Amino acid sequence: MGAKNTSHCESLMLVFSGICEEIGVPLAKEKTVGPVTRLTFLGIDIDTEEFRLRIPDDKLVKMVVCLKNLVGKRKVTLHELQSLTGTLNFVCRAVRPGRAFLRRMYDAMCGIREKHHYIRITKSLREDMLTWLHFLENFNGETFFPESEWLSSDNLNLFTDSSGNGLLGCGAYFAGQWVYFGWPKAWENKSILADITFLELVPIVIALELWGFRFSNKRLLLHVDNMALVRILNTCTSKSKRVMSLIRPLLMVFLKHNIVFRATHVRSQDNGICDSISRQQWERFRQLAPEADENPLNVPNNIIEKIYSMKLTD
Structure with missing residues:
Protein backbone atom coordinates (compact mmCIF):
# COMPACT_ATOMS: atom_id res chain seq x y z
CA MET A 1 0.00 0.00 0.00
CA VAL A 36 -7.15 1.68 -7.28
CA THR A 37 -8.71 2.38 -3.88
CA ARG A 38 -11.69 0.09 -4.48
CA LEU A 39 -11.86 -3.37 -6.03
CA THR A 40 -13.68 -6.68 -5.74
CA PHE A 41 -11.57 -9.57 -4.46
CA LEU A 42 -12.97 -13.09 -3.96
CA GLY A 43 -16.47 -11.64 -4.22
CA ILE A 44 -16.01 -8.96 -1.54
CA ASP A 45 -15.86 -5.24 -2.32
CA ILE A 46 -12.81 -3.68 -0.63
CA ASP A 47 -12.58 0.08 -0.13
CA THR A 48 -9.19 1.21 1.23
CA GLU A 49 -10.25 4.85 1.55
CA GLU A 50 -13.18 4.18 3.86
CA PHE A 51 -11.54 1.00 5.26
CA ARG A 52 -14.74 -0.82 4.46
CA LEU A 53 -15.71 -4.29 3.25
CA ARG A 54 -19.03 -5.00 1.57
CA ILE A 55 -20.72 -8.30 0.80
CA PRO A 56 -23.03 -8.13 -2.26
CA ASP A 57 -26.77 -8.15 -1.51
CA ASP A 58 -27.46 -11.16 -3.75
CA LYS A 59 -25.08 -13.31 -1.72
CA LEU A 60 -26.73 -12.24 1.56
CA VAL A 61 -30.16 -13.12 0.17
CA LYS A 62 -28.87 -16.52 -0.97
CA MET A 63 -27.53 -17.28 2.53
CA VAL A 64 -30.78 -16.27 4.26
CA VAL A 65 -32.82 -18.47 1.89
CA CYS A 66 -30.46 -21.41 2.44
CA LEU A 67 -30.65 -21.05 6.23
CA LYS A 68 -34.43 -20.83 6.22
CA ASN A 69 -34.62 -23.99 4.12
CA LEU A 70 -32.43 -26.00 6.47
CA VAL A 71 -33.07 -24.68 9.98
CA GLY A 72 -36.45 -26.40 10.32
CA LYS A 73 -35.25 -29.81 9.15
CA ARG A 74 -34.37 -32.73 11.40
CA LYS A 75 -31.72 -34.03 8.99
CA VAL A 76 -29.79 -32.59 6.05
CA THR A 77 -27.47 -34.18 3.52
CA LEU A 78 -23.72 -33.69 3.66
CA HIS A 79 -23.97 -31.77 0.38
CA GLU A 80 -26.56 -29.36 1.83
CA LEU A 81 -24.47 -28.67 4.94
CA GLN A 82 -21.31 -28.27 2.87
CA SER A 83 -23.08 -25.72 0.68
CA LEU A 84 -24.29 -23.79 3.73
CA THR A 85 -20.91 -23.72 5.48
CA GLY A 86 -19.25 -22.66 2.23
CA THR A 87 -21.50 -19.62 1.86
CA LEU A 88 -21.26 -18.72 5.55
CA ASN A 89 -17.49 -19.03 5.46
CA PHE A 90 -17.60 -16.44 2.70
CA VAL A 91 -19.20 -13.98 5.16
CA CYS A 92 -16.51 -14.76 7.73
CA ARG A 93 -13.89 -13.28 5.39
CA ALA A 94 -15.44 -9.94 6.29
CA VAL A 95 -17.02 -10.73 9.68
CA ARG A 96 -14.45 -12.81 11.55
CA PRO A 97 -16.43 -13.45 14.80
CA GLY A 98 -18.86 -15.53 12.72
CA ARG A 99 -16.34 -18.38 12.56
CA ALA A 100 -17.41 -19.46 16.04
CA PHE A 101 -20.81 -20.43 14.66
CA LEU A 102 -19.27 -22.64 11.97
CA ARG A 103 -17.24 -24.90 14.26
CA ARG A 104 -20.09 -27.25 15.19
CA MET A 105 -21.15 -27.50 11.54
CA TYR A 106 -17.69 -28.63 10.49
CA ASP A 107 -17.57 -31.07 13.43
CA ALA A 108 -20.89 -32.56 12.34
CA MET A 109 -19.49 -33.27 8.86
CA CYS A 110 -16.39 -35.09 10.12
CA GLY A 111 -16.31 -38.71 9.02
CA ILE A 112 -19.19 -38.30 6.53
CA ARG A 113 -17.92 -39.09 3.03
CA GLU A 114 -20.88 -39.52 0.71
CA LYS A 115 -22.67 -36.30 -0.23
CA HIS A 116 -26.11 -37.97 -0.11
CA HIS A 117 -25.61 -39.23 3.48
CA TYR A 118 -27.69 -37.49 6.15
CA ILE A 119 -26.53 -35.52 9.18
CA ARG A 120 -28.82 -34.97 12.16
CA ILE A 121 -29.47 -31.35 13.08
CA THR A 122 -28.81 -31.24 16.82
CA LYS A 123 -30.18 -28.54 19.08
CA SER A 124 -26.76 -26.86 19.15
CA LEU A 125 -26.50 -26.86 15.36
CA ARG A 126 -30.01 -25.43 15.03
CA GLU A 127 -29.23 -22.67 17.54
CA ASP A 128 -26.10 -21.76 15.57
CA MET A 129 -28.15 -21.62 12.37
CA LEU A 130 -30.74 -19.41 14.07
CA THR A 131 -27.99 -17.12 15.31
CA TRP A 132 -26.66 -16.79 11.76
CA LEU A 133 -30.17 -16.17 10.44
CA HIS A 134 -30.85 -13.45 13.01
CA PHE A 135 -27.55 -11.77 12.22
CA LEU A 136 -27.88 -11.89 8.42
CA GLU A 137 -31.45 -10.61 8.46
CA ASN A 138 -30.25 -7.54 10.37
CA PHE A 139 -26.91 -7.12 8.55
CA ASN A 140 -26.54 -4.51 5.80
CA GLY A 141 -23.55 -6.27 4.27
CA GLU A 142 -21.05 -3.60 5.30
CA THR A 143 -18.25 -3.92 7.83
CA PHE A 144 -15.03 -2.07 8.51
CA PHE A 145 -11.43 -3.14 8.88
CA PRO A 146 -10.76 -3.85 12.58
CA GLU A 147 -8.12 -1.61 14.10
CA SER A 148 -4.66 -3.18 14.30
CA GLU A 149 -4.04 -2.39 17.97
CA TRP A 150 -5.39 -4.65 20.71
CA LEU A 151 -7.34 -2.80 23.40
CA SER A 152 -6.94 -4.47 26.78
CA SER A 153 -9.19 -4.27 29.82
CA ASP A 154 -6.51 -2.16 31.50
CA ASN A 155 -6.44 0.40 28.68
CA LEU A 156 -10.22 0.54 28.50
CA ASN A 157 -10.80 0.52 32.25
CA LEU A 158 -13.20 -2.41 31.72
CA PHE A 159 -13.59 -4.97 34.51
CA THR A 160 -16.02 -7.74 35.53
CA ASP A 161 -16.29 -10.10 38.50
CA SER A 162 -18.70 -12.50 40.22
CA SER A 163 -19.30 -13.82 43.72
CA GLY A 164 -20.25 -17.42 44.43
CA ASN A 165 -22.32 -16.35 47.43
CA GLY A 166 -26.04 -16.79 46.78
CA LEU A 167 -26.80 -13.62 48.72
CA LEU A 168 -24.55 -11.50 46.51
CA GLY A 169 -24.09 -11.26 42.73
CA CYS A 170 -21.82 -9.88 40.00
CA GLY A 171 -20.54 -6.53 38.78
CA ALA A 172 -19.14 -4.82 35.69
CA TYR A 173 -17.32 -1.49 35.39
CA PHE A 174 -16.34 0.59 32.38
CA ALA A 175 -14.81 4.07 32.45
CA GLY A 176 -16.90 5.32 35.36
CA GLN A 177 -20.11 3.50 34.48
CA TRP A 178 -20.99 0.38 36.47
CA VAL A 179 -23.68 -2.23 36.99
CA TYR A 180 -24.58 -4.69 39.73
CA PHE A 181 -26.73 -7.79 39.30
CA GLY A 182 -27.84 -9.79 42.34
CA TRP A 183 -28.26 -13.55 41.97
CA PRO A 184 -31.93 -14.61 41.90
CA LYS A 185 -33.26 -15.88 45.25
CA ALA A 186 -34.26 -19.11 43.52
CA TRP A 187 -30.57 -19.91 43.11
CA GLU A 188 -29.88 -20.21 46.85
CA ASN A 189 -28.55 -23.66 47.77
CA LYS A 190 -28.67 -24.76 44.12
CA SER A 191 -25.80 -26.22 42.08
CA ILE A 192 -25.82 -23.26 39.70
CA LEU A 193 -23.97 -21.24 42.36
CA ALA A 194 -21.14 -23.81 42.26
CA ASP A 195 -20.73 -23.24 38.51
CA ILE A 196 -18.19 -20.45 38.84
CA THR A 197 -17.39 -20.52 35.12
CA PHE A 198 -20.99 -19.68 34.33
CA LEU A 199 -21.16 -17.06 37.09
CA GLU A 200 -18.04 -15.31 35.79
CA LEU A 201 -19.51 -15.28 32.28
CA VAL A 202 -22.68 -13.44 33.36
CA PRO A 203 -21.09 -10.00 33.99
CA ILE A 204 -19.04 -10.26 30.78
CA VAL A 205 -22.24 -10.73 28.78
CA ILE A 206 -23.89 -7.85 30.67
CA ALA A 207 -20.86 -5.60 30.04
CA LEU A 208 -20.76 -6.30 26.30
CA GLU A 209 -24.53 -5.81 25.97
CA LEU A 210 -24.19 -2.42 27.65
CA TRP A 211 -20.95 -1.16 26.13
CA GLY A 212 -20.27 -3.33 23.07
CA PHE A 213 -21.03 -0.46 20.69
CA ARG A 214 -18.09 1.42 22.20
CA PHE A 215 -15.72 -1.25 20.84
CA SER A 216 -17.03 -1.42 17.25
CA ASN A 217 -14.37 -2.43 14.69
CA LYS A 218 -11.78 -2.90 17.42
CA ARG A 219 -9.64 -5.76 18.73
CA LEU A 220 -10.66 -6.41 22.33
CA LEU A 221 -8.52 -8.28 24.86
CA LEU A 222 -10.67 -9.42 27.78
CA HIS A 223 -9.01 -9.94 31.16
CA VAL A 224 -10.70 -12.82 33.01
CA ASP A 225 -9.75 -14.30 36.40
CA ASN A 226 -11.05 -17.81 35.58
CA MET A 227 -8.81 -20.03 33.45
CA ALA A 228 -11.64 -22.33 32.35
CA LEU A 229 -13.60 -19.36 31.07
CA VAL A 230 -10.53 -18.01 29.25
CA ARG A 231 -10.33 -21.28 27.29
CA ILE A 232 -14.06 -21.24 26.53
CA LEU A 233 -13.97 -17.65 25.28
CA ASN A 234 -10.94 -18.32 23.09
CA THR A 235 -12.48 -21.45 21.53
CA CYS A 236 -16.06 -20.07 21.57
CA THR A 237 -17.43 -23.42 22.66
CA SER A 238 -18.20 -25.40 25.82
CA LYS A 239 -19.69 -28.76 26.74
CA SER A 240 -21.91 -26.95 29.25
CA LYS A 241 -25.34 -26.13 27.83
CA ARG A 242 -25.72 -23.51 30.54
CA VAL A 243 -22.53 -21.74 29.50
CA MET A 244 -23.35 -22.00 25.79
CA SER A 245 -26.72 -20.33 26.40
CA LEU A 246 -24.77 -17.15 27.23
CA ILE A 247 -21.86 -17.64 24.82
CA ARG A 248 -24.23 -17.29 21.85
CA PRO A 249 -25.67 -13.87 22.83
CA LEU A 250 -22.14 -12.73 23.67
CA LEU A 251 -20.85 -13.74 20.25
CA MET A 252 -23.84 -12.04 18.67
CA VAL A 253 -22.62 -8.76 20.19
CA PHE A 254 -19.17 -9.36 18.67
CA LEU A 255 -20.79 -10.12 15.31
CA LYS A 256 -23.07 -7.09 15.44
CA HIS A 257 -20.25 -4.65 16.25
CA ASN A 258 -17.47 -6.41 14.28
CA ILE A 259 -15.33 -6.90 17.38
CA VAL A 260 -12.31 -9.20 17.13
CA PHE A 261 -11.61 -10.55 20.62
CA ARG A 262 -9.62 -12.93 22.74
CA ALA A 263 -9.31 -13.56 26.46
CA THR A 264 -6.33 -13.68 28.79
CA HIS A 265 -6.02 -14.57 32.46
CA VAL A 266 -5.68 -11.96 35.19
CA ARG A 267 -5.16 -12.51 38.93
CA SER A 268 -8.23 -12.03 41.14
CA GLN A 269 -6.31 -9.60 43.36
CA ASP A 270 -5.86 -7.30 40.36
CA ASN A 271 -9.62 -6.95 39.92
CA GLY A 272 -10.51 -5.01 43.06
CA ILE A 273 -13.09 -2.61 41.60
CA CYS A 274 -15.50 -5.29 40.40
CA ASP A 275 -14.69 -7.59 43.30
CA SER A 276 -16.01 -4.86 45.59
CA ILE A 277 -19.14 -4.40 43.41
CA SER A 278 -19.94 -8.13 43.37
CA ARG A 279 -19.56 -8.28 47.16
CA GLN A 280 -21.55 -5.07 47.74
CA GLN A 281 -18.55 -3.50 49.50
CA TRP A 282 -19.60 0.02 48.56
CA GLU A 283 -17.15 1.94 50.73
CA ARG A 284 -14.24 -0.02 49.25
CA PHE A 285 -15.68 0.47 45.76
CA ARG A 286 -15.78 4.26 46.17
CA GLN A 287 -12.20 4.27 47.41
CA LEU A 288 -10.99 2.22 44.42
CA ALA A 289 -13.12 4.10 41.86
CA PRO A 290 -13.79 7.64 43.14
CA GLU A 291 -14.67 8.75 39.58
CA ALA A 292 -17.51 6.19 39.29
CA ASP A 293 -21.07 7.33 38.56
CA GLU A 294 -23.31 7.74 41.57
CA ASN A 295 -25.88 5.21 40.39
CA PRO A 296 -25.53 1.91 38.51
CA LEU A 297 -26.94 1.19 35.05
CA ASN A 298 -29.84 -1.20 34.55
CA VAL A 299 -29.16 -4.72 33.34
CA PRO A 300 -30.61 -5.25 29.81
CA ASN A 301 -33.96 -7.08 29.93
CA ASN A 302 -32.93 -9.69 27.35
CA ILE A 303 -30.05 -10.77 29.58
CA ILE A 304 -32.24 -10.84 32.71
CA GLU A 305 -34.67 -13.13 30.88
CA LYS A 306 -31.81 -15.42 29.84
CA ILE A 307 -30.44 -15.61 33.38
CA TYR A 308 -33.80 -16.29 35.01
CA SER A 309 -34.52 -19.09 32.52
CA MET A 310 -31.42 -21.08 33.51
CA LYS A 311 -31.72 -24.62 34.81
CA LEU A 312 -30.84 -24.56 38.51
CA THR A 313 -29.35 -28.06 38.52
CA ASP A 314 -27.14 -29.89 36.03
Missing part, protein backbone atom coordinates in the same frame (compact mmCIF):
# COMPACT_ATOMS: atom_id res chain seq x y z
CA GLY A 2 1.39 3.38 -0.99
CA ALA A 3 0.71 6.91 0.18
CA LYS A 4 -2.41 8.65 -1.13
CA ASN A 5 -2.08 10.79 -4.28
CA THR A 6 1.36 9.40 -5.15
CA SER A 7 2.68 6.95 -7.73
CA HIS A 8 4.06 4.58 -5.06
CA CYS A 9 1.55 1.80 -5.76
CA GLU A 10 2.02 2.03 -9.49
CA SER A 11 5.80 1.84 -9.08
CA LEU A 12 5.47 -1.21 -6.83
CA MET A 13 3.14 -2.87 -9.35
CA LEU A 14 5.61 -2.29 -12.19
CA VAL A 15 8.52 -3.65 -10.12
CA PHE A 16 6.51 -6.72 -9.12
CA SER A 17 5.40 -7.35 -12.72
CA GLY A 18 8.99 -7.03 -13.91
CA ILE A 19 10.24 -9.53 -11.33
CA CYS A 20 7.50 -12.02 -12.29
CA GLU A 21 8.36 -11.68 -15.96
CA GLU A 22 12.08 -12.11 -15.27
CA ILE A 23 11.67 -15.34 -13.29
CA GLY A 24 8.95 -16.72 -15.54
CA VAL A 25 5.89 -16.39 -13.29
CA PRO A 26 2.83 -15.77 -15.51
CA LEU A 27 0.35 -13.04 -14.54
CA ALA A 28 -3.23 -12.92 -15.83
CA LYS A 29 -3.47 -9.41 -17.27
CA GLU A 30 -7.26 -9.56 -17.34
CA LYS A 31 -7.21 -10.06 -13.56
CA THR A 32 -4.63 -7.39 -12.84
CA VAL A 33 -6.26 -4.22 -11.53
CA GLY A 34 -4.89 -1.02 -10.18
CA PRO A 35 -3.63 0.92 -8.59
Whole structure:
Protein backbone atom coordinates (compact mmCIF):
# COMPACT_ATOMS: atom_id res chain seq x y z
CA MET A 1 0.00 0.00 0.00
CA GLY A 2 1.39 3.38 -0.99
CA ALA A 3 0.71 6.91 0.18
CA LYS A 4 -2.41 8.65 -1.13
CA ASN A 5 -2.08 10.79 -4.28
CA THR A 6 1.36 9.40 -5.15
CA SER A 7 2.68 6.95 -7.73
CA HIS A 8 4.06 4.58 -5.06
CA CYS A 9 1.55 1.80 -5.76
CA GLU A 10 2.02 2.03 -9.49
CA SER A 11 5.80 1.84 -9.08
CA LEU A 12 5.47 -1.21 -6.83
CA MET A 13 3.14 -2.87 -9.35
CA LEU A 14 5.61 -2.29 -12.19
CA VAL A 15 8.52 -3.65 -10.12
CA PHE A 16 6.51 -6.72 -9.12
CA SER A 17 5.40 -7.35 -12.72
CA GLY A 18 8.99 -7.03 -13.91
CA ILE A 19 10.24 -9.53 -11.33
CA CYS A 20 7.50 -12.02 -12.29
CA GLU A 21 8.36 -11.68 -15.96
CA GLU A 22 12.08 -12.11 -15.27
CA ILE A 23 11.67 -15.34 -13.29
CA GLY A 24 8.95 -16.72 -15.54
CA VAL A 25 5.89 -16.39 -13.29
CA PRO A 26 2.83 -15.77 -15.51
CA LEU A 27 0.35 -13.04 -14.54
CA ALA A 28 -3.23 -12.92 -15.83
CA LYS A 29 -3.47 -9.41 -17.27
CA GLU A 30 -7.26 -9.56 -17.34
CA LYS A 31 -7.21 -10.06 -13.56
CA THR A 32 -4.63 -7.39 -12.84
CA VAL A 33 -6.26 -4.22 -11.53
CA GLY A 34 -4.89 -1.02 -10.18
CA PRO A 35 -3.63 0.92 -8.59
CA VAL A 36 -7.15 1.68 -7.28
CA THR A 37 -8.71 2.38 -3.88
CA ARG A 38 -11.69 0.09 -4.48
CA LEU A 39 -11.86 -3.37 -6.03
CA THR A 40 -13.68 -6.68 -5.74
CA PHE A 41 -11.57 -9.57 -4.46
CA LEU A 42 -12.97 -13.09 -3.96
CA GLY A 43 -16.47 -11.64 -4.22
CA ILE A 44 -16.01 -8.96 -1.54
CA ASP A 45 -15.86 -5.24 -2.32
CA ILE A 46 -12.81 -3.68 -0.63
CA ASP A 47 -12.58 0.08 -0.13
CA THR A 48 -9.19 1.21 1.23
CA GLU A 49 -10.25 4.85 1.55
CA GLU A 50 -13.18 4.18 3.86
CA PHE A 51 -11.54 1.00 5.26
CA ARG A 52 -14.74 -0.82 4.46
CA LEU A 53 -15.71 -4.29 3.25
CA ARG A 54 -19.03 -5.00 1.57
CA ILE A 55 -20.72 -8.30 0.80
CA PRO A 56 -23.03 -8.13 -2.26
CA ASP A 57 -26.77 -8.15 -1.51
CA ASP A 58 -27.46 -11.16 -3.75
CA LYS A 59 -25.08 -13.31 -1.72
CA LEU A 60 -26.73 -12.24 1.56
CA VAL A 61 -30.16 -13.12 0.17
CA LYS A 62 -28.87 -16.52 -0.97
CA MET A 63 -27.53 -17.28 2.53
CA VAL A 64 -30.78 -16.27 4.26
CA VAL A 65 -32.82 -18.47 1.89
CA CYS A 66 -30.46 -21.41 2.44
CA LEU A 67 -30.65 -21.05 6.23
CA LYS A 68 -34.43 -20.83 6.22
CA ASN A 69 -34.62 -23.99 4.12
CA LEU A 70 -32.43 -26.00 6.47
CA VAL A 71 -33.07 -24.68 9.98
CA GLY A 72 -36.45 -26.40 10.32
CA LYS A 73 -35.25 -29.81 9.15
CA ARG A 74 -34.37 -32.73 11.40
CA LYS A 75 -31.72 -34.03 8.99
CA VAL A 76 -29.79 -32.59 6.05
CA THR A 77 -27.47 -34.18 3.52
CA LEU A 78 -23.72 -33.69 3.66
CA HIS A 79 -23.97 -31.77 0.38
CA GLU A 80 -26.56 -29.36 1.83
CA LEU A 81 -24.47 -28.67 4.94
CA GLN A 82 -21.31 -28.27 2.87
CA SER A 83 -23.08 -25.72 0.68
CA LEU A 84 -24.29 -23.79 3.73
CA THR A 85 -20.91 -23.72 5.48
CA GLY A 86 -19.25 -22.66 2.23
CA THR A 87 -21.50 -19.62 1.86
CA LEU A 88 -21.26 -18.72 5.55
CA ASN A 89 -17.49 -19.03 5.46
CA PHE A 90 -17.60 -16.44 2.70
CA VAL A 91 -19.20 -13.98 5.16
CA CYS A 92 -16.51 -14.76 7.73
CA ARG A 93 -13.89 -13.28 5.39
CA ALA A 94 -15.44 -9.94 6.29
CA VAL A 95 -17.02 -10.73 9.68
CA ARG A 96 -14.45 -12.81 11.55
CA PRO A 97 -16.43 -13.45 14.80
CA GLY A 98 -18.86 -15.53 12.72
CA ARG A 99 -16.34 -18.38 12.56
CA ALA A 100 -17.41 -19.46 16.04
CA PHE A 101 -20.81 -20.43 14.66
CA LEU A 102 -19.27 -22.64 11.97
CA ARG A 103 -17.24 -24.90 14.26
CA ARG A 104 -20.09 -27.25 15.19
CA MET A 105 -21.15 -27.50 11.54
CA TYR A 106 -17.69 -28.63 10.49
CA ASP A 107 -17.57 -31.07 13.43
CA ALA A 108 -20.89 -32.56 12.34
CA MET A 109 -19.49 -33.27 8.86
CA CYS A 110 -16.39 -35.09 10.12
CA GLY A 111 -16.31 -38.71 9.02
CA ILE A 112 -19.19 -38.30 6.53
CA ARG A 113 -17.92 -39.09 3.03
CA GLU A 114 -20.88 -39.52 0.71
CA LYS A 115 -22.67 -36.30 -0.23
CA HIS A 116 -26.11 -37.97 -0.11
CA HIS A 117 -25.61 -39.23 3.48
CA TYR A 118 -27.69 -37.49 6.15
CA ILE A 119 -26.53 -35.52 9.18
CA ARG A 120 -28.82 -34.97 12.16
CA ILE A 121 -29.47 -31.35 13.08
CA THR A 122 -28.81 -31.24 16.82
CA LYS A 123 -30.18 -28.54 19.08
CA SER A 124 -26.76 -26.86 19.15
CA LEU A 125 -26.50 -26.86 15.36
CA ARG A 126 -30.01 -25.43 15.03
CA GLU A 127 -29.23 -22.67 17.54
CA ASP A 128 -26.10 -21.76 15.57
CA MET A 129 -28.15 -21.62 12.37
CA LEU A 130 -30.74 -19.41 14.07
CA THR A 131 -27.99 -17.12 15.31
CA TRP A 132 -26.66 -16.79 11.76
CA LEU A 133 -30.17 -16.17 10.44
CA HIS A 134 -30.85 -13.45 13.01
CA PHE A 135 -27.55 -11.77 12.22
CA LEU A 136 -27.88 -11.89 8.42
CA GLU A 137 -31.45 -10.61 8.46
CA ASN A 138 -30.25 -7.54 10.37
CA PHE A 139 -26.91 -7.12 8.55
CA ASN A 140 -26.54 -4.51 5.80
CA GLY A 141 -23.55 -6.27 4.27
CA GLU A 142 -21.05 -3.60 5.30
CA THR A 143 -18.25 -3.92 7.83
CA PHE A 144 -15.03 -2.07 8.51
CA PHE A 145 -11.43 -3.14 8.88
CA PRO A 146 -10.76 -3.85 12.58
CA GLU A 147 -8.12 -1.61 14.10
CA SER A 148 -4.66 -3.18 14.30
CA GLU A 149 -4.04 -2.39 17.97
CA TRP A 150 -5.39 -4.65 20.71
CA LEU A 151 -7.34 -2.80 23.40
CA SER A 152 -6.94 -4.47 26.78
CA SER A 153 -9.19 -4.27 29.82
CA ASP A 154 -6.51 -2.16 31.50
CA ASN A 155 -6.44 0.40 28.68
CA LEU A 156 -10.22 0.54 28.50
CA ASN A 157 -10.80 0.52 32.25
CA LEU A 158 -13.20 -2.41 31.72
CA PHE A 159 -13.59 -4.97 34.51
CA THR A 160 -16.02 -7.74 35.53
CA ASP A 161 -16.29 -10.10 38.50
CA SER A 162 -18.70 -12.50 40.22
CA SER A 163 -19.30 -13.82 43.72
CA GLY A 164 -20.25 -17.42 44.43
CA ASN A 165 -22.32 -16.35 47.43
CA GLY A 166 -26.04 -16.79 46.78
CA LEU A 167 -26.80 -13.62 48.72
CA LEU A 168 -24.55 -11.50 46.51
CA GLY A 169 -24.09 -11.26 42.73
CA CYS A 170 -21.82 -9.88 40.00
CA GLY A 171 -20.54 -6.53 38.78
CA ALA A 172 -19.14 -4.82 35.69
CA TYR A 173 -17.32 -1.49 35.39
CA PHE A 174 -16.34 0.59 32.38
CA ALA A 175 -14.81 4.07 32.45
CA GLY A 176 -16.90 5.32 35.36
CA GLN A 177 -20.11 3.50 34.48
CA TRP A 178 -20.99 0.38 36.47
CA VAL A 179 -23.68 -2.23 36.99
CA TYR A 180 -24.58 -4.69 39.73
CA PHE A 181 -26.73 -7.79 39.30
CA GLY A 182 -27.84 -9.79 42.34
CA TRP A 183 -28.26 -13.55 41.97
CA PRO A 184 -31.93 -14.61 41.90
CA LYS A 185 -33.26 -15.88 45.25
CA ALA A 186 -34.26 -19.11 43.52
CA TRP A 187 -30.57 -19.91 43.11
CA GLU A 188 -29.88 -20.21 46.85
CA ASN A 189 -28.55 -23.66 47.77
CA LYS A 190 -28.67 -24.76 44.12
CA SER A 191 -25.80 -26.22 42.08
CA ILE A 192 -25.82 -23.26 39.70
CA LEU A 193 -23.97 -21.24 42.36
CA ALA A 194 -21.14 -23.81 42.26
CA ASP A 195 -20.73 -23.24 38.51
CA ILE A 196 -18.19 -20.45 38.84
CA THR A 197 -17.39 -20.52 35.12
CA PHE A 198 -20.99 -19.68 34.33
CA LEU A 199 -21.16 -17.06 37.09
CA GLU A 200 -18.04 -15.31 35.79
CA LEU A 201 -19.51 -15.28 32.28
CA VAL A 202 -22.68 -13.44 33.36
CA PRO A 203 -21.09 -10.00 33.99
CA ILE A 204 -19.04 -10.26 30.78
CA VAL A 205 -22.24 -10.73 28.78
CA ILE A 206 -23.89 -7.85 30.67
CA ALA A 207 -20.86 -5.60 30.04
CA LEU A 208 -20.76 -6.30 26.30
CA GLU A 209 -24.53 -5.81 25.97
CA LEU A 210 -24.19 -2.42 27.65
CA TRP A 211 -20.95 -1.16 26.13
CA GLY A 212 -20.27 -3.33 23.07
CA PHE A 213 -21.03 -0.46 20.69
CA ARG A 214 -18.09 1.42 22.20
CA PHE A 215 -15.72 -1.25 20.84
CA SER A 216 -17.03 -1.42 17.25
CA ASN A 217 -14.37 -2.43 14.69
CA LYS A 218 -11.78 -2.90 17.42
CA ARG A 219 -9.64 -5.76 18.73
CA LEU A 220 -10.66 -6.41 22.33
CA LEU A 221 -8.52 -8.28 24.86
CA LEU A 222 -10.67 -9.42 27.78
CA HIS A 223 -9.01 -9.94 31.16
CA VAL A 224 -10.70 -12.82 33.01
CA ASP A 225 -9.75 -14.30 36.40
CA ASN A 226 -11.05 -17.81 35.58
CA MET A 227 -8.81 -20.03 33.45
CA ALA A 228 -11.64 -22.33 32.35
CA LEU A 229 -13.60 -19.36 31.07
CA VAL A 230 -10.53 -18.01 29.25
CA ARG A 231 -10.33 -21.28 27.29
CA ILE A 232 -14.06 -21.24 26.53
CA LEU A 233 -13.97 -17.65 25.28
CA ASN A 234 -10.94 -18.32 23.09
CA THR A 235 -12.48 -21.45 21.53
CA CYS A 236 -16.06 -20.07 21.57
CA THR A 237 -17.43 -23.42 22.66
CA SER A 238 -18.20 -25.40 25.82
CA LYS A 239 -19.69 -28.76 26.74
CA SER A 240 -21.91 -26.95 29.25
CA LYS A 241 -25.34 -26.13 27.83
CA ARG A 242 -25.72 -23.51 30.54
CA VAL A 243 -22.53 -21.74 29.50
CA MET A 244 -23.35 -22.00 25.79
CA SER A 245 -26.72 -20.33 26.40
CA LEU A 246 -24.77 -17.15 27.23
CA ILE A 247 -21.86 -17.64 24.82
CA ARG A 248 -24.23 -17.29 21.85
CA PRO A 249 -25.67 -13.87 22.83
CA LEU A 250 -22.14 -12.73 23.67
CA LEU A 251 -20.85 -13.74 20.25
CA MET A 252 -23.84 -12.04 18.67
CA VAL A 253 -22.62 -8.76 20.19
CA PHE A 254 -19.17 -9.36 18.67
CA LEU A 255 -20.79 -10.12 15.31
CA LYS A 256 -23.07 -7.09 15.44
CA HIS A 257 -20.25 -4.65 16.25
CA ASN A 258 -17.47 -6.41 14.28
CA ILE A 259 -15.33 -6.90 17.38
CA VAL A 260 -12.31 -9.20 17.13
CA PHE A 261 -11.61 -10.55 20.62
CA ARG A 262 -9.62 -12.93 22.74
CA ALA A 263 -9.31 -13.56 26.46
CA THR A 264 -6.33 -13.68 28.79
CA HIS A 265 -6.02 -14.57 32.46
CA VAL A 266 -5.68 -11.96 35.19
CA ARG A 267 -5.16 -12.51 38.93
CA SER A 268 -8.23 -12.03 41.14
CA GLN A 269 -6.31 -9.60 43.36
CA ASP A 270 -5.86 -7.30 40.36
CA ASN A 271 -9.62 -6.95 39.92
CA GLY A 272 -10.51 -5.01 43.06
CA ILE A 273 -13.09 -2.61 41.60
CA CYS A 274 -15.50 -5.29 40.40
CA ASP A 275 -14.69 -7.59 43.30
CA SER A 276 -16.01 -4.86 45.59
CA ILE A 277 -19.14 -4.40 43.41
CA SER A 278 -19.94 -8.13 43.37
CA ARG A 279 -19.56 -8.28 47.16
CA GLN A 280 -21.55 -5.07 47.74
CA GLN A 281 -18.55 -3.50 49.50
CA TRP A 282 -19.60 0.02 48.56
CA GLU A 283 -17.15 1.94 50.73
CA ARG A 284 -14.24 -0.02 49.25
CA PHE A 285 -15.68 0.47 45.76
CA ARG A 286 -15.78 4.26 46.17
CA GLN A 287 -12.20 4.27 47.41
CA LEU A 288 -10.99 2.22 44.42
CA ALA A 289 -13.12 4.10 41.86
CA PRO A 290 -13.79 7.64 43.14
CA GLU A 291 -14.67 8.75 39.58
CA ALA A 292 -17.51 6.19 39.29
CA ASP A 293 -21.07 7.33 38.56
CA GLU A 294 -23.31 7.74 41.57
CA ASN A 295 -25.88 5.21 40.39
CA PRO A 296 -25.53 1.91 38.51
CA LEU A 297 -26.94 1.19 35.05
CA ASN A 298 -29.84 -1.20 34.55
CA VAL A 299 -29.16 -4.72 33.34
CA PRO A 300 -30.61 -5.25 29.81
CA ASN A 301 -33.96 -7.08 29.93
CA ASN A 302 -32.93 -9.69 27.35
CA ILE A 303 -30.05 -10.77 29.58
CA ILE A 304 -32.24 -10.84 32.71
CA GLU A 305 -34.67 -13.13 30.88
CA LYS A 306 -31.81 -15.42 29.84
CA ILE A 307 -30.44 -15.61 33.38
CA TYR A 308 -33.80 -16.29 35.01
CA SER A 309 -34.52 -19.09 32.52
CA MET A 310 -31.42 -21.08 33.51
CA LYS A 311 -31.72 -24.62 34.81
CA LEU A 312 -30.84 -24.56 38.51
CA THR A 313 -29.35 -28.06 38.52
CA ASP A 314 -27.14 -29.89 36.03
